[in-house]
Amino acid sequence: MSVLIQYTGFQLKPRGRDYCYRVVAMKSEDREFTLTISNRAFEERHFPYQDGAALCYQKLQKELLAETAESPLQHHLTISDQDLNEYLAKYRPAKRRSW
Numbered sequence: 001m002s003v004l005i006q007y008t009g010f011q012l013k014p015r016g017r018d019y020c021y022r023v024v025a026m027k028s029e030d031r032e033f034t035l036t037i038s039n040r041a042f043e044e045r046h047f048p049y050q051d052g053a054a055l056c057y058q059k060l061q062k063e064l065l066a067e068t069a070e071s072p073l074q075h076h077l078t079i080s081d082q083d084l085n086e087y088l089a090k091y092r093p094a095k096r097r098s099w
Contacts, residue, residue, distance in 0.1 A: 002026050019056040037079045055087045
C-alpha cells in the first residue's frame with residue numbers, strides 16, 4: 001500500500017514536544033498521528049531539538065509497516081529510550097578523541 005507521511009508541525013506540552021503527522025493512503029481515509037518526545041530526552045539525554053521531527057517520522061514509518069488490520073496503529077505514540085538510543089547510534093555516533 002502506498003502512503004504519504006506529511007509533517008504538520010509540533011506543539012510544546014508540559015510533558016514534552018508533540019510532533020504531528022498526517023498519513024495519506026491511496027485507498028483509505030487520511031489519519032492523524034502524534035508522537036511525543038519527553039522533555040527529559042532533550043534535557044538529560046541531550047537529544048537535539050532539530051532531530052525530533054526526523055526521529056518521529058522514522059518511528060511512524062516503521063510502525064506503519066508493522067501495522068495489520070487486526071492490530072491498527074494507535075494515534076498517539078511515545079518515543080522510548082530504545083528509539084532514542086537507536087537514532088543517536090545511527091545518526092549522532094559518539095565522537096572519538098584523536099589524541
